[in-house]
Amino acid sequence: MIFDLCTDIHQSGRSVKRLALCLASRRLGALYLALMVACCCVPHVFAQSVCLPAPRLLTTFPMGGQVGTTVEVSITADNAENLEELSFSHPGLTSAPVLDDNGLPIANKYLVTIAEDCPVGIHEARVMTRLGISSSRVFCVGDQPEVQCLGKNTTVATAMPLDLNSICNAAMTKQSVDHFLFAATKGQRVVVDCAAQGVDSKLNPVLIVADASGNDLVVERRGGAIDFVAPADGSYVVKVHDLTFNGGPNYFYRLAIQAASTDENVARLPATRAVSSFSWPPVGLALQAASSEVEPNNDKAVAQQITLPCDISGSFYPAADVDTFEFTASKGDVWWVEVASARLGLPTDPSIVVQKVNGTGADETVVDVAELNDILSPVKISSNGYSYDGPPYNAGSSDIIGKIEIKEDGIHRLQLSDLFGGTRKDPRNIYRMIIRKAAPDFAIVGWALHMGIRNGDRNALSKPIALRGGSTMPIEVVAVRRDGFDGEIELVMDNLPEGVSATGLKIPKGQQRGIVLLTADQNAPRGLTIATFLGRATINGEVVIRNGQMASMKWPVPDAKQEIPAPRLLADLPVSVGGSEFAPITVAVAEDKVWEVTAGEKLTIPLAHVRRYEFSGSKLSLKTFGTGFDNNAAFDIALDADTSEAVLDLAKLKTPPGEYTIAFYGSAVAKYGYLPEAVPAAEAVLTTAKEQAAAFALEAKNLAAAAASAPAEQKAAVMAEAQAAAARQKAADAEVKAADTLLKKAAAAARPKDIVDIVVSTPISIRVNP
């Protein structure tokens, strides 16, 4: 184990590395490095009292690079030992450790090679650790030269010069303003853009273009880019700061200063997608709308005539814009309307009113037919109250999916407006409106389940799928249904690591929520795959399969009241087994079979417990996942017993005959110690350091005595030796002190602490017979 941990030098800090290299020559290195790993992780473990430690990649610096280049990237991570290569969601990105002069890997540094054909845009970076795959961090690939800011540019005088058409990677210093300098000629158009929250940063960027003296000329505080035309030849200063002047390594950003021709459409820097956008676009939708709105169409007198079905693009511009369309429809027709704008990443809230128009001119009257607004979240979302009351993921949107039921033949008027657009004048706030006959369909998105696992629980931690042996991880899946589809949706995950199985607890007919259980066998080996995630349903007699998307928190938020959780969609779905730890407890069905029961009768299922930790409390209260059984009353099992029984009363549950899959879930407080193996390693390091120090002390003492009694002609030489020996003794004493400190830290980390986490049983198959 010690030698396994030797590689952990890679994730230690720079100072740790220096110290370790110093020690390597004294045969203490291997032991020492192992110890360092345990110690550097301590604070992260005990910052949490909720959820067992999970590996998290926190930052990469830089956050991206230019295609066709190789970039040296530094990372920081939590709960991360035994690091393997930095891996990416696209094969065009590869990495290798940075090596020192001795050919040894330098901790936390990688050379990332970006292939010429790697797509420009957002990719995911992760690192495989002792505990499994880490959470993701965005890695951007661009087509412009990139530079890095060292962070010493907090005044106009120290502004960092930037070339036009380049990207600068930087991290904000707290309570500071970063300054950059660029040159422009009179009349030159320059677009200044900043990617921050869209690339996982915590920075809420404020962009300012100022004159060379630092006097502000243009300010952008709403996340937009600055489109600037230089009033004169000369230098201009770009200032960047956080809206509330926050800063630190997690407040990184990518600043782009691009020259542009007058009419050029300059694209924003790429960004991740919000969870709410998972339902866009509908499968098979053309990339471009078939037609576009034609202004003026602001009121009935100039209503734009359209024919259904239609696919129209438009813009909520100018302020308080109302786009009015008229179409003819027949009684009994049902049309479905879908509008995308917010799901395109825009700060809009589309709203539609459809009215039947009777009469003309002064005699005209209208009757409301439909009013269409938000796509509601499929499940109740977190209200950020005292306790958990729903997932901190909003799969709903302020966009529209709704239907128009035509009650009478005739002309109908549709008004589309932006409820957020009363005073805003921004032509970039575009929309796409599709009116179609029913095309039943669905979209699904999943995330690692959160639930109330202690009083006042408001945690919203990022949860990479890094499975411990014997654990079952629940993935909550929700669906947005289109155009009246209400059938059941099966959930399927494939391409899993060895020893891992996925069981989809389907989304029942007419409902929006299901669960996928990922179960690692107790002996599942360390492994990593990119899994597939599908939803499968029968629509109009045909099997329809849709790719599911996954979402995760960008950052581990321990208290959603103090820090607003920031979830996003992920590009892929890595599933891993760490192979170094086990679940605190496994609750499994005693016999792996289909359990049969007759409708209306009781089914008793024996359960076997495998406990690997001590627990706080004697009972584990379990509820039930799975259609037909989710109303099963909570029941307790004894945490100190090896077996228990679950009794399902189908008379109460009224579960009809059929095939079912269920699981039991609850939460338990384990006495968890972090990396206890590091303690004996640290002890060994200390022992060796002490021995070494004692030897040096003896040597120094002897040489000092020799120097005192040496003949005059040898005195200087012996004195020099004595001084060198004294220096070695001093260094050795310092090593003892450092080793002692590290041992104490390792011991503190390894000391069992109460950590509450979700416990889910292995899936159970049940057949209810008539």
Added chain:
Amino acid sequence: MALFSKTSMSTCVLRGLLAALVGCISVNAFAQDSDPTVSFVNDVMPVFTKAGCNTGACHAKAGGGQNGFQLSLLGFEPAEDFESLTKEARGRRLFPAVPERSLVLMKASNQTPHGGGMRLSQGSPGYLQILKWIEQGSPYQSGNEPQLKSVEVQPQRGIVAMQGQQQLKAIATYSDGSTRDVTELALFESNDVAMADVTKEGLVQVHDIPGRVSVMLRYQGQAAVFSAAVPLGAAVENLPEPRNFIDDYVFANLKEIGIPPSPICDDATFLRRVSLDIAGRLPTETETAEFLADSENQKRDQVIERLLKSPGYADYFANKWTTLLKNRRDDASDITSNFAFHAWIRDSLLANVPYDQLVRELLAATGTVIGNPPVAWYKRVKEPKEQLEDVAQLFLGVRLQCAQCHHHPFERWSQDDYYSLSAFFTQVGRKPTATAGEDLIFHKRGIAMAKNVKTGIELTPAAFGDSMGEIPADRDPRLDLADWMASPTNPFFARALVNRYWKHFFNRGLIEPEDDIRDTNPPTNPELLSALEKHFVSSHYDLKDLVRVITQSRAYQLSSLPNEHNLVDRQNYSRYYPRRLQAEVMLDAIDDLAGSKTVFANLPPGTRAIALPDNSYNNASAFLRVFGRPDNASVCECERSQSSNLAQSLHLLNSSEIRNKLSVGNGRAAELAKSKAAIGDRVRELYAIAFSREPRPEELETAVSYLTEPESGDRNETVENRTPTPQDFRDLIWALMNTKEFLFNH
């Protein structure tokens, strides 16, 4: 006429039975026949009002009504008052059998112990009027009784010499065209008691302050104003050459009143004054040197332009507006919205967004705070009634709060006006966001309506009686309100702003308080106010232009030093009225002088106090609290305390905060002590920063002498050998800092 009105029939029957028992009814009933009928509305209620019975502290409902006897405030609801007098408390307040033993009379004349003391003496006209009304059977009104239509004060305008008097007469006009002298029953109130008092009988006594003073007359919900010019009568000659229309109107008024203005101030004073007023800061030493050395004729205009372009202008006025718009930190999580809101105001001012557009963006804000920062206002001001009250007071200069419960006592605003204004905000929709307590705002489709809680009638949006017509369900009515405000003919919007800004630069509004604009509170220079309003509208609500035209005027540039006549002037702008620097400006000025920096949480080092985004910094800064920085809880500028107190003096004299600023390692005292410059030049540097001027010879001599004099008790040391220490400079800076010249803008 009928003996009893229908409304009071049943009560009177009971009273009649009671009266019969004591054998008095025939006498009283007979006695009525020959007397004119006393009207409850026209005769009795005015007596109660004049006697102060229905004021807030006594029996007004709005104040709770002492001992359960509740009358409508100032008698605005006579029907309710009639019920209260005749029926409530089982009719015990009136005693028809022996009218003079009625509780209401016994209390009012203090024959029965009365918390309010004697309000009507026995035998006074008011007492007899009520007595007679009771004797007549306490009717409400007769069928053809005339209704009060208006009240007029006579005379309406006049010139009253200092120490002179003017008797006012109140004439009521009724629906039948009849008039009546109601002087005895009307209420009179001076708008400036330092200038003039008025007796209950309407006799105006003018004191010895020249200018314009008004006396408000109120009678039964109607009001009128007497405006008096009080001339000083001095010769007004050699007026400065007017620079713009402001001077025309200010000087015309001074001529009329007979107050000669002070001369134009010197350059140093102007530079310091205008820098403090526009950018909230002292001029730098370099700015002062360059300005004083500049011989360009237009240099005052140029410095105004430079200041208007500077971030200091945006910071200083953003500080003013965010305070009034309640950018308040109640919870740590407010920081994002507060910073965003402050930045929005600041950026808008820097970019000189037209005022009407700024207000429109605020009023009709939708979306999220990050996406659209003015939404943050709706986080602070959540209910429609708060929204209308703040909008009315802040942007229209109308204090409408009273009208929520009763007719406005000094104005024409009714509860209908109140609730129809609140209707603009009834379709403000909210959706929760991830930040607790922070909603996103949208227009909730529907016809905007608000219910008058008194009448129960649903009202559509109307702005002070101006109907908006039919507002469709899909349209956000707040946009209609913004349109109405920005109309060039709007009588409130531009007027309120120019008056507010005038006060910012002249220390006194043309109307005071600056946000209480009403017919009964006339401006001291109505022509000037109208001209400013017109100029502002025609400039398309250009705030920088307004600042420019004000600060370019000769009136603004007059010296604060009084001449032999205008020391008493407090409202005619015959000189600049000095005022203490406000808390943030003073803190920055002290830092500038001491060479120190105040560190504020969450903000970059070097952030000035005028750039603070919200009130949270008051908690950590005793200085800001002591000098009256507001907590952003009110739309009233009066929340900022500009008064002086002992704590302020002590803070400046011997607080550790000031001591630390003076002692800062790389501060000005330390640097000056290290400097190789001549001692006189070092003193000049201090004067340039503190006062934007050269020290006078005697000041220079005193300062140099202090810095070079021998240490106390060391008489043998020669002056030539004495080198000033940092402590010497700390002492000198401390002394300069504690002068009125430093602490005031003058």
